[in-house]
Amino acid sequence: MDKKPVIVPKGRQQPRVKIEDVARKANVSPATVSRVLNHPDIVRPELRDRVMRHINDLAYTRDSAARALKSGRMRTVGVIVPTLALGIFAEGVEALQNRLSESGYTLFIANSQYDQRREFQELQSLIERGIDGIVLVGASHGRELRSLIEQAGVPVITTYVAKAGGGIPAIGIDNESATREMTEYLLRLGHVRFGAIANVVAASNDRSRARLEGIQRALSDAGLPLKPTQIVKADYSLAQGRSALRQLLTDHPDTTAVICTTDTLAIGAMAEARKMGLAVPATLSITGFDDVELAAQMDPPLTTVSVPAAEIGRGAADYLINAIAGSPVPRSVVLPYRLVMRSSSAPPRSSVRPARRGRSRDH
Amino acid sequence: MDKKPVIVPKGRQQPRVKIEDVARKANVSPATVSRVLNHPDIVRPELRDRVMRHINDLAYTRDSAARALKSGRMRTVGVIVPTLALGIFAEGVEALQNRLSESGYTLFIANSQYDQRREFQELQSLIERGIDGIVLVGASHGRELRSLIEQAGVPVITTYVAKAGGGIPAIGIDNESATREMTEYLLRLGHVRFGAIANVVAASNDRSRARLEGIQRALSDAGLPLKPTQIVKADYSLAQGRSALRQLLTDHPDTTAVICTTDTLAIGAMAEARKMGLAVPATLSITGFDDVELAAQMDPPLTTVSVPAAEIGRGAADYLINAIAGSPVPRSVVLPYRLVMRSSSAPPRSSVRPARRGRSRDH
DNA sequence: CCTAATCCTGAAATCGATTTCAGAAATCGA
């Protein structure tokens, strides 16, 4: 009469195999099955084997929700990156996932699009999911985000930077010092007229900001502080590298060295230089940052800073695994970057014999 | 005496706020609180507001493990990509995550490194995690993987291909037809001596294999079937693109058009061509596949096939969201690719007036 | 004004695995 056609229940079709089913088949209690799975060494070997056989026969797998409920551990870690479009982040995430997977952890991924509000929301949703650890990128995070983390009592680590505020441990490189070294290298080559292209448009991109500061500091120390027009701000696209170079050379046609805070920008700048008929490095030296795969293959190959992204990812995984287990963990890990001198940089064409570092020529 | 120093308990530090706490504060039963959160419309408005206030006051968030246990839904989706190093996958994952996030889903990520065994293991671990949906890449998957999926009764979709075996729905482009079109375009330009560079080393890379078949088919149809030495197999690195081109031109110095199954390979090939002093496209036309950001910025800009990665990611998300909800879903979705003709391809230098398709010139 | 229908709310069962507690079995020493 009023019987509606049967609706397939939304849940799992096949009635899941439960620990109790295994227990019954093996003629033991559920407790024993649980022990076989979690503490195999405290179960008599023959019994353990028998139970194991039945577990395999029934293709039993534990319900992770029930497990998590009882144990309070999800065996899950979350990562929030600005974007996956940057190879350097993708590489780090991949290494992170691989290492976590080895230890039985699963990785949640989210992206913030360089937006702190979004980062906060994604983190909130991850925490509600009950993650056991969090990986962030960069040093600058809203204070409400920090209090959210604190309140959740979940271990965190932030990556790609050498240190972060708010007591958050970090693993990464010292961005500022890297560009400072790069700048000093160019100074040693004899360059005196510099330009910088930095993707500092996104408010939360503290890496590029630190890199820019490294450039500025080195040049100030050398008595050649950058004028505002010698710094072109961009986002992280290749096309912006092009237009940035054009603008820079419009304002300062005599520039001989351009330092970019990203390989993407540098590659864009090189493309534009070529189009403008400027020889690299004869007329213009260009350097990047990140050492993406393409950098070495450019013509000429790009001088840049190599960032150990995979190592950062692995290190973050190890840190969290230990922190979750309650093992002691380092406060922060500073990894070495590597300056990779290729042939997109050279002494300026009409370089006077490299003066002994023109420290106080003008002041 | 035997008292050890207190060890901080491993669980959550702060005793989590539970639904019962909220209920007590608000002077209602836990059931009501649950209803306020899950079915707000069936609770008397004033009561609902009161409960809501207390929920906010206590910063209560539901325990997702308990929720998942009771409801059988994790609100979680997993994706397994071959690697994140390829921008095209990173882009798809990013779009996937964004769309899922909008619908309250969280994304697990894993990578297979083009290894079917690893893909299977990662999937197993994801299924144990109780995911509600799965996103895979490509058409070729082991049969044990398919039976695992079936047994788990979880909706799946595979991506970047137009169709897959084993009754698995797919969303993506028709790779074979794309390269066929590309090849026909080059034929129309007047090329007759072709070479192909394909990353078909990884057993599971069916995309590139399909692309290679597209090339072969088009050339066979034109009466110009590729000899084995005209096909160079590579993996997906830029450096291999270089060496592949060198090998190809060693065996067939008179080649005028090289079709690559990946932009990365094409870019490597272009770099090598430049190094060998070959003008592109005057002496050699080169085409790629994927339309990565760099393709348009090359010198000359690369002719390639644009893959709608973001759309694929979004489409996969929508598919799963619907499938999980029990809504009707399409069998498969074929998205349009786009041939992007740029200036890395041109008629061969000494091209005779493009013959009307030299169909049966020889045999 | 009273019964019938409607609307809301609370008590309690439930999801599936883990773990404490206690008892049974096995081992050991005398």
Place this chain on the structure above:
DNA sequence: TCGATTTCTGAAATCGATTTCAGGATTAGG
């Protein structure tokens, strides 16, 4: 051989939220 340990196993409580079931309060209808 018997009691004292030591090992191992099972019964039952527990994790926290959801949902069914039934009853109390409210409104509508006569």
